[in-house]
Amino acid sequence: MQRCLLLLICLIVTACGGGSGNSSGGETLGLAERPSNTECLAFEGSGEVQLTPIATSFSFNSPLLMLPHPSQSGIFYVVEQGGVIYRLDLTTDNRTQLADLSETYSLSTCGECGLLGMAFDPAFSTNGFLYLSFTEDTNTGMTSFVARFESADNGQSLRQDTNGALLRNNLLEQPQPFSNHNGGHITFGPDGLLYVGLGDGGSANDPGNRAQNLSTRLGKILRLNPDGSPASNGISGALPEIYAYGLRNPWRYSFDRLTGDLWAGDVGQNRFEEISRITLGGNYGWRCYEGFERTSNSCGDSPSGPFIDPIAAYGHNEGVSVTGGYVYRGNNMPAMQGDYLFSDFGSGTLWALTEQPDGSFKRRTLLETGRNVASFAEDTAGELYLVTFSGLFRIDPVAVETELPQQLSDTGCVQANAPWQPADGLIPYTVIEPFWSDGADKTRYLALPNGTNITVDDSGDLNLPRGSVLVKNFLLGQNLIETRLFLHNADGSWSGYSYQWDDAGSDAELVDGSQEVDVGGQTWHYPSAGECSLCHTAAAGFSLGLETSQLNRDFTYPQTGITANQLATLAGIGVLSEPPTPAQRDQRLSRSTDDSESITSRARSYLHSNCSHCHRPGGTTQSSMDLRFTTALADTGTCGTPPANTDLGRPGAQLLTPGDADNSLLYLRMTAEQEFRMPPISILQPDTEGAQLIADWINELASCN
Template sequence: MKHCLYLIFFLALAGCGGGSGNGSGTGGLNGRPANAECVAFSPSADVRLTPVAGDLSFSAPLLMLQHPSLDNIFYVVQQGGIVYRLDTGANTRSELVDLSEVYPLANCEECGLLGMAFDPDFASNGFVYLSFTEQRGGITSYVARFESLDNGRSLRQSAAGGLLRTNLLEQSQPFANHNGGHIAFGPDGLLYIGLGDGGSADDPGNRAQSLSTRLGKILRIRPDGTPADNGVSGSVPEIYAYGLRNPWRWSFDRATGDLWAGDVGETRFEEINRITLGGNYGWRCYEGFERTSNSCSTTGPFTDPVAAYGRGDGVSVTGGYVYRGSTMPALRGSYLFSDFGTGTLWALDPQGDGSYQRRTLLETGYNVASFAEDRDGELYLVTFQGLFRIDPVLEETELPQRLSDTGCVQSNDPTQPADGLIPYTVIEPFWSDGADKTRYFGLPDRTTIEVDASGDFRFPRGTVLVKNFTLDQRLIETRFYLHNVDGSWSGYSYQWNDTGSDATLVTGGRDVDVGGQIWHYPSAGECALCHTSAAGNSLGLEVAQLNRNFTYPQTGRTANQLNTFAAIGLLENTPTSAQRQTTLTRSTDTEASLDARARSYLHTNCSHCHRPGASTQSAMDWRITTSLSQTGTCETEPRNGNLGQTGAVLLRPGDAENSLLYLRMVAEREVRMPPISVHVVDRRGAELIEDWINQLDSCN
């Protein structure tokens, strides 16, 4: 019996299999093919996500926490400054406060409203604590105490009409990134505060190791702002633990009181640490378990992380909680955490020898900003795509081990797509270590695709995207990207055997020698690095890429792909004339302008991550619709290092050798861009960007 996979490939596969197709039959296909076989299901997983307040939208939510005494009341903290009071029972919300209306909140990528906590005695004193950054000349981090007189419906105002505010901690920030900002009360009734190392790359001020600054630390103070009895020898009194780069979300185990923290890495490893009083967690001397190349006068002793993972699994850890709820007994005692870039949800399971084993629970496809825990110990995910409760699975379904069993290929010839798939092509393909690609998508019957305002295709749940990769005319990989029934996206790869008769499912990432070239099969988490929700998840399936002719093998007819999709009834709404005017240019088209070719290349290879709302910490925006002066690159200092080239900036017109945009393309593999296909440098593409930069005389 064939399995149903959700693959998501969007364009038109001509009337394969005699589908009934609605539409006029104009364009490249005779009608829409029927597709009951190649549709996505929820793959085997230990948990599932249940939407919370799914009818409400939030902008960059960073935190959710439950009211200290009310069952259905949660608070959602948005980076821009708003705190919502959410009633999950009634699915309604009200605004507790908007700090941006009363304070000059800093609006850099890692600034804004970053943390919130309730006083352990909130029922009697009404104290609420907020952590945020303000722009007053420079960037300053504050932890301040406010007061609510109505059980958390509003914050008390001062006699002058502003918020009644008591600053407990004030810390200037030398750079715009690594602000940390999470706050929480521990079981000891004291307030813990996490601050990053102050920013830039490699902690240039060695602040995380210095005991004379609060940066790069976990701090502990009393509720009135006075230092607790931390007793870390030679340190400023607030320091509880140090040697941290950017602690992003940490929590206390409600059963043991242990403090668990995720610490965001530089270029190699993300860490999970168990924080103890006086502990030194290594940064900038160590990243993960390995010594860095940074000079480091501190000799330790250093505390190793509980676990670390590399760039193949994610780019920015999001710390979570030790699960102590009752609905998922198999996870009780395990530490759950995620990654903002990939959305992978992991568990660290305790082993008999005191170590922990990491395992994947779910590929969510979301940008996970934080976790939340309710009073019963059940856990929630706070993502840029919505709020979710983590629940046990209803049933398990395993992915087929063989490609021929997926229902997405011809069972007697897996090299050919199933009848229900629709082939498509793009104007400017993504660089994939020199491989050629063919593309298909499977759309569930009686569903349609929405074209959003940006021109991206929004696929219905159950969609399957399929891509075949060939090197030297040899089929080496078939890659699926599935829009699962719970709304998440997940990617999977099948590796072809030497005879080309079938392919088998790849578990995790894998490097294989293919004819003398190392080919990388990405893990499911790596797929999410590029397939960002900000870019519509499906990447090449957008008006700017698809507005071109294609010869359909089913009919032999050549027609515009967008016209064909509309004719056979695939589109919920047709692209506007304005959207059609934004069309990419093939970067190899020497008849086109150098600017059009370069910007199309950057849109395809960079903009899925470098755009507003995407997973990168950079503020660059390489969408084709963004003017060069607004890309955030011209003469801009890098946040994450200059590859050892003093004076290099993101983009310097007329000087590619000092432009990191070009230098990253030809750099060592660990720091090369794009981040996935990095075994082979795209020499032609690099030369294109080099020539384009060198002929620029300005960014205007």
């Protein structure tokens, strides 16, 4: 009981006054000096592979694809969702613009719209043809196009007509009933034919059962001749261009350069993400099946099968949107020869599938990248790359793989003989508005390598140096139940790990994967490493609560009993490379439970802490919402916006309907069934008090202006 009370005292003392302490620039400091930390440090490497940044001289805006020039080594093309295509020369570190489709065409701008795919004609060296896949707003609504363009200078520019417009030959035109599930990937196969992927048309549960309907292209992979005419697919009763069907939203597929097998990632709905090997005439089950399981959807008059199971599937405790990759056929990582590598846009986990002697496939984790992986790329030598919203990377082997200790007491982040107490080198901190964690109380600590500093960017996010560790304890009642470590590894990746405390409270053991355990009658979810990355997004700066608007509050430091402003203390003891700006010292969130603050400030602070790590530009959701505290309500993309997926059985409901919480998905999804609840990760107990705050705020809104 003593160890539980010690942590409880740490929680209570943060809300109480303390003694007087040192000062810097007239402000009281909570600590006299920065503690030395030589033990609580992140790994040299955290996985079987590492990511090597490339093209670091350039920044990209939502890059979705990278592909090599067909014949010139070191030349790649990077496709941005907004319509820009760059020609990137890695040998000279030079970048030029091939085209910007948004200057010519009305590209759609929703979360799953825009420029989505690019492919070179197999005879590019002689005909100069390349193909682009994109969504465009037309007189009849949003439409998916596959069009052929031409380069007369070996891929340095695209040909234009006499009026300066790009020469464009539309090969395929497909109206889209909804804004999501557009697919859009295109590639040529070893047969010299063009493969085109289209999603099921959008919304939720494929309301038109289009993926099973052989008279529509939606929910299919199509196979075309290079001129756009249907290839000889020959599926009975089907449109001639259909190659395979029963797909929800194929996001990146590729051919094994050795065997010719076609591998695809198919994005799931609320339960499973799939990896499949696609064959001519194959029915991959959606909307009748998701993963290996039968859904509750009626298949209607759809084909009776046989349905083809995926090669592998994973649940939403590991990721939320699969990104298909490649079978590795390079030379730099011989141990992975023949493995299929793939990832998840939400968690950033990099996996490999290895075929077993019985023909099944075993999945293993290669690296927790912590990045939004939009695509893989394969160069002409078979080496693989990642395209992420935070940069481009080559996948390389690591010399030594380091494993985290099994016992928390061996990590160096706690007292070895009293692991319920932090190590001497840790700096405690707290936040103004905590993330909801099923009613648990939390204590937080920061560990920095000696000789390093934290930088603060213009948005107020604290950027931690490599080697840093964040430590968070979770308590239900007075009992420690979990400790999480979040590591900024030496290779630049971030990885999270959970330790489960034993019943005696004497030590905690590393959790393998995710687990759900009964704790005093309440089910507690221990997240997997991949789940940690779903919330700790690159767009939000990974560390989440470590931002000036969250730390700008008084805190009573347990080591000294002194109450002081956290930002002043961190700057005064030399942790921050520069003190926060006056504007950053003037801005802070509100505590959602503080009735002395305005309901608007409290509600927006709650949404910032609980939702904005995903719902912001570059976040892991396909929604275009921006729920950051600093974004004007009219600019959040919520007001008067219909949901892209489910309306929870309320026709006409919008993301936010001023004055009507009962028709606002922003509120309704906070109390929805687990399958549709937000936040979607590790939340088993809905935050009824927080939901009521959001409802009251929405009901008081007269407008979004």
